Amino acid sequence: MGIEIEQSHPSVELSSIAISETHGENSPYFAGWKAYDEDPYHEITNPSGVIQMGLAENQVSFDLLEKYLEENSEASTWGKGGTSFRENALFQDYHGLKSFRKAMASFMEKIRGNKAKFDYERIVLTAGATAANELLTFILANPGDALLVPTPYYPGFDRDLRWRTGVNIVPIHCDSSNNFQITLEALETAYKNAESMNMKVKAVLITNPSNPLGIAIQRSVLEDILDFVTRKNIHLVSDEIYSGSVFSSHEFISVAEILESRQYKDAERVHIVYSLSKDLGLPGFRVGTIYSYNDKVVTTARRMSSFTLISSQTQHLLASMLSDESFTDNYIKINRERLRKRYDMIIEGLKSAGIECLKGNAGLFCWMNMSPMLENDTREGELKLWNEILNEVKLNISPGCSCHCSEPGWFRVCFANMSEQTLEIALKRIRDFMNNKDRKDIEN
Amino acid sequence: MKLLSTKATCNSHGQDSSYFLGWEEYEKNPYDVVQNPKGIIQMGLAENQLSFDLLESWLAKNPDVAGFKRDGKSIFRELALFQDYHGLPSFKKALVDFMAEIRGNKITFDPNHIVLTAGATSANETLMFCLAEQGEAFLLPTPYYPGFDRDLKWRTGVEIVPIQCTSSNNFQITESALQQAHEEAKKKNLRVKGVLVTNPSNPLGTTMSKSELNLLIDFIKDKDMHLISDEIYSGTVFTSPNFVSVMEILKERNDLKDFDANVSERVHIVYSLSKDLGLPGFRVGAIYSENDMVVAAATKMSSFGLVSSQTQYLLSAMLGDKKFTRNYISENQKRLKKRQGMLVLGLQKAGISCLKTNNAGLFCWVDMRNLLSSNTFEAEMELWKKILYNVKLNISPGASCHCTEPGWFRVCFANMSEDTLNLAMKRLKDFVANNNGEECSSNKRTRSTQASRSFSRKSLSNWVFRLSSRDRHEQEER
Numbered sequence: 001m002g003i004e005i006e007q008s009h010p011s012v013e014l015s016s017i018a019i020s021e022t023h024g025e026n027s028p029y030f031a032g033w034k035a036y037d038e039d040p041y042h043e044i045t046n047p048s049g050v051i052q053m054g055l056a057e058n059q060v061s062f063d064l065l066e067k068y069l070e071e072n073s074e075a076s077t078w079g080k081g082g083t084s085f086r087e088n089a090l091f092q093d094y095h096g097l098k099s100f101r102k103a104m105a106s107f108m109e110k111i112r113g114n115k116a117k118f119d120y121e122r123i124v125l126t127a128g129a130t131a132a133n134e135l136l137t138f139i140l141a142n143p144g145d146a147l148l149v150p151t152p153y154y155p156g157f158d159r160d161l162r163w164r165t166g167v168n169i170v171p172i173h174c175d176s177s178n179n180f181q182i183t184l185e186a187l188e189t190a191y192k193n194a195e196s197m198n199m200k201v202k203a204v205l206i207t208n209p210s211n212p213l214g215i216a217i218q219r220s221v222l223e224d225i226l227d228f229v230t231r232k233n234i235h236l237v238s239d240e241i242y243s244g245s246v247f248s249s250h251e252f253i254s255v256a257e258i259l260e261s262r263q264y265k266d267a268e269r270v271h272i273v274y275s276l277s278k279d280l281g282l283p284g285f286r287v288g289t290i291y292s293y294n295d296k297v298v299t300t301a302r303r304m305s306s307f308t309l310i311s312s313q314t315q316h317l318l319a320s321m322l323s324d325e326s327f328t329d330n331y332i333k334i335n336r337e338r339l340r341k342r343y344d345m346i347i348e349g350l351k352s353a354g355i356e357c358l359k360g361n362a363g364l365f366c367w368m369n370m371s372p373m374l375e376n377d378t379r380e381g382e383l384k385l386w387n388e389i390l391n392e393v394k395l396n397i398s399p400g401c402s403c404h405c406s407e408p409g410w411f412r413v414c415f416a417n418m419s420e421q422t423l424e425i426a427l428k429r430i431r432d433f434m435n436n437k438d439r440k441d442i443e444n
Numbered sequence: 445m446k447l448l449s450t451k452a453t454c455n456s457h458g459q460d461s462s463y464f465l466g467w468e469e470y471e472k473n474p475y476d477v478v479q480n481p482k483g484i485i486q487m488g489l490a491e492n493q494l495s496f497d498l499l500e501s502w503l504a505k506n507p508d509v510a511g512f513k514r515d516g517k518s519i520f521r522e523l524a525l526f527q528d529y530h531g532l533p534s535f536k537k538a539l540v541d542f543m544a545e546i547r548g549n550k551i552t553f554d555p556n557h558i559v560l561t562a563g564a565t566s567a568n569e570t571l572m573f574c575l576a577e578q579g580e581a582f583l584l585p586t587p588y589y590p591g592f593d594r595d596l597k598w599r600t601g602v603e604i605v606p607i608q609c610t611s612s613n614n615f616q617i618t619e620s621a622l623q624q625a626h627e628e629a630k631k632k633n634l635r636v637k638g639v640l641v642t643n644p645s646n647p648l649g650t651t652m653s654k655s656e657l658n659l660l661i662d663f664i665k666d667k668d669m670h671l672i673s674d675e676i677y678s679g680t681v682f683t684s685p686n687f688v689s690v691m692e693i694l695k696e697r698n699d700l701k702d703f704d705a706n707v708s709e710r711v712h713i714v715y716s717l718s719k720d721l722g723l724p725g726f727r728v729g730a731i732y733s734e735n736d737m738v739v740a741a742a743t744k745m746s747s748f749g750l751v752s753s754q755t756q757y758l759l760s761a762m763l764g765d766k767k768f769t770r771n772y773i774s775e776n777q778k779r780l781k782k783r784q785g786m787l788v789l790g791l792q793k794a795g796i797s798c799l800k801t802n803n804a805g806l807f808c809w810v811d812m813r814n815l816l817s818s819n820t821f822e823a824e825m826e827l828w829k830k831i832l833y834n835v836k837l838n839i840s841p842g843a844s845c846h847c848t849e850p851g852w853f854r855v856c857f858a859n860m861s862e863d864t865l866n867l868a869m870k871r872l873k874d875f876v877a878n879n880n881g882e883e884c885s886s887n888k889r890t891r892s893t894q895a896s897r898s899f900s901r902k903s904l905s906n907w908v909f910r911l912s913s914r915d916r917h918e919q920e921e922r
Contacts, residue, residue: 013637014574014575014737014738014741015573015574015575015576015577016577017573017574017577017741018573018574018575018737018738018741019737019741023744025744057525059521059525062520062521062524065520065524066518066520066521069511069512069520073511076510076511076512077503077507077510077511078500078503078510079500085496085499085500085503086493086496086500088725089496089499089722089723089724089725089726090491090493090722090724090725091724091725092563092718092724092725092727127562127727127748127749127750127752128527128747128750130747130748131748131749134748138449138451138452138599139448139449139451139452140448140449140452141449142449142450142451143578145449159744159747160747160748163745164573164599164745164748202447202449277527281524281525282524283524283525283527284523284524284525284526284527284752284753284754285524285752285753285754286527286562286750286751286752286753296448296452296453297448297452300448300452303594304598304599306565306594306595307562307565307566307569307595307599307748307749308562308566308748308749309562309563309727310727310752311562311725311726311727311751311752311754311755312725312726312727313725313726313752313754313755313758314752314754314755317754
């Protein structure tokens with residue numbers, strides 16, 4: 001968040017990157033966090049505080065992880081016939097721990113119902129998907145070039161893809177007329193837009209399943225996107241960070257499956273980003289990966305990962321955990337079920353409050369349609385409603401404009417970062433808010 | 445073939461190809477006391493392996509910490525979710541206290557001014573992004589750590605202009621060398637944003653004198669630029685003179701109390717636990733600055749390279765144990781001193797001297813000029829290869845550190861057992877004894893010629909993008 005500094009004498013010069021606003025932290029996405037930080041909900045000590053529904057964290061399956069740790073203490077310690085502390089502490093090879101890469105590859109396969117194979121030698125490790133996305137951008141594009149990204153998209157991309165890289169994002173506009181699916185027309189329009197601004201398009205970057213939509217991309221759309229990038233001779237980055245959060249496994253199609261079905265023809269333009277921050281709920285451990293079908297990209301990404309390596313202590317822990325097949329099989333299944341249950345709960349709750357959501361099948365959030373509630377069908381109208389919900393209903397949710405949505409009135413609402421009780425309370429507050437609004441409308 | 449960015453293709457990784465070779469040969473034929481006693485001994489790796497037992501014993505006494513427990517309760521969830529780029533407050537406090545302890549508590553650091561990064565590699569790059577534009581430059585004294593060519597320049601587009609130091613005064617920085625470097629930058633139309641020094645120095649293994657530090661402060665004050673002091677080896681000073689951090693100098697100088705000078709806002713420190721604590725795998729680096737804007741920008745940038753919360757927690761407990769840290773620091777220094785002594789003695793017996801001001805680091809800066817067939821970098825490379833293939837020692841040639849004078853090598857002593865070190869010295873002694881008959885030694889000490897300087901520049905600007913198994917060994921070791 002911004003820091004106020006009194007500059008009473010000319011400050012010494014920093015770079016333009018350092019002083020630019022491209023880190024995007026002045027957007028409402030981050031302002032809501034601030035309001036929450038200042039007045040956080042707590043069921044006992046602050047029951048009327050702000051409930052955080054803007055944080056896409058997965059807190060529903062920690063018990064499974066804790067149980068694993070209790071039963072497998074060697075994962076978090078050293079010696080006893082396993083890796084020695086010395087060996088682990090010295091290990092800074094940017095290839096990453098082999099056992100961890102293998103475990104990661106196998107985990108990624110399981111998430112995709114074994115419908116795609118991953119070669120652990122193509123896995124590059126980075127400190128989180130944040131680093132992975134920035135790194136890929138440095139590798140695939142030069143300053144001034146463009147990446148095409150479908151809207152609405154994760155607000156963090158504005159920083160991750162653009163800030164230090166100097167690369168531009170040109171939006172592929174999607175709208176509710178077809179449930180925000182990416183169309184060939186939208187792709188072509190975005191490409192032409194970039195050209196008209198004299199920007200060289202270097203890649204299309206999709207998030208699948210989508211954040212903030214909470215839907216897995218359909219096979220036919222993926223095929224179209226793949227054909228499009230092949231035609232234009234550009235890259236495709238598929239951020240599959242939510243792949244383990246699809247409520248039923250057969251509904252997620254990874255671009256990896258499509259490539260396999262095409263015998264990997266033209267695969268060297270495709271790169272997949274993954275992370276354990278969402279599926280495993282471990283954002284603090286900074287575990288991200290780039291999986292590329294392009295040898296040069298793998299080599300270069302590996303070298304660049306020197307700037308963002310994963311702690312070998314953490315690699316050791318997760319190598320153990322993710323190579324335990326009975327643990328991972330069980331975790332993936334149960335996590336999915338719990339997320340589905342939460343999703344159903346919130347959809348029902350919102351429905352009973354008279355609010356519709358996009359029909360989703362993945363993620364830690366739903367995409368809520370409040371456009372009928374807007375005073376004005378504009379960005380300002382949306383922000384006005386957002387402010388009301390933040391300050392009066394005391395819920396921090398993410399306004400669609402912070403995700404660059406072209407239609408005002410949509411909001412991303414997270415459901416996996418709180419207890420069921422808290423979710424009930426949040427839903428009650430929404431119901432009350434909507435009831436009051438109705439009453440006001442009737443009175444008016 | 446799809447085009448990649450310029451960064452990915454042209455300027456790739458900035459590797460000196462001889463460096464690759466050394467690694468490759470070592471990997472093909474690594475020394476092992478039992479399995480391969482005639483193999484190559486790795487002396488090019490600046491790792492600190494001398495004090496692991498102290499860390500291991502602490503871990504054994506505090507088993508809960510690695511198990512995500514605090515006061516008997518599990519804090520796994522809390523840690524797993526903690527991704528705040530401001531860092532774990534308890535860790536930052538423990539880290540700054542540790543940094544102060546290393547400096548004899550002559551200065552204190554404010555934990556709110558520290559930014560955590562995934563290693564010093566990340567810290568240095570981040571500072572470049574914060575302080576300089578693409579195409580601008582930083583001045584660095586030679587010889588310097590080869591990894592800087594990648595860390596400071598690759599993705600940032602910043603240039604390095606060398607401050608040429610020579611053996612005539614034990615490679616100390618002089619005013620004329622600073623001015624000369626500045627002039628050179630001007631000639632190349634490069635705007636200089638600051639100076640970056642490593643103190644204690646890699647590869648020299650020496651601490652900077654107070655006069656050098658004052659010189660640097662005068663210089664940046666006068667030229668209105670930044671000073672980055674990479675103090676990654678600050679805990680490895682094993683003999684006098686004591687380590688003096690640039691922060692101490694800032695505190696002492698009265699002329700800087702003048703409001704308009706704001707020099708203290710232009711001085712930034714880099715630190716890491718990779719050398720002092722021997723934990724390069726854990727990726728723990730830090731930037732310390734009194735400049736609020738730098739701290740703010742660097743903090744946001746640290747999103748791209750945060751330290752694992754699991755690791756932050758472990759180290760907050762370890763470094764928060766003051767009894768442990770005090771003992772560790774002094775014991776570690778004692779062991780380094782002893783080890784360095786062994787290396788120096790061994791070299792002496794082989795008739796080889798090293799920089800006599802060596803008082804820190806995990807290596808010696810060794811003078812093999814009298815073993816060169818000619819005072820050229822070509823001859824240095826020849827000698828290096830002989831030492832690699834015949835003596836079976838992998839050491840780092842001065843050319844890879846941009847040294848202006850041929851014949852200097854960095855030899856590490858803290859990444860192997862005492863026995864292995866003794867063996868290495870024996871091999872060297874035998875080599876020199878055999879070599880003495882062959883080499884003529886008359887004109888070894890002439891000053892570097894233009895030819896040798898331009899040769900070094902040529903051999904060092906050959907960035908080759910390679911796709912091969914050599915990639916395994918590309919990582920520069922500090």
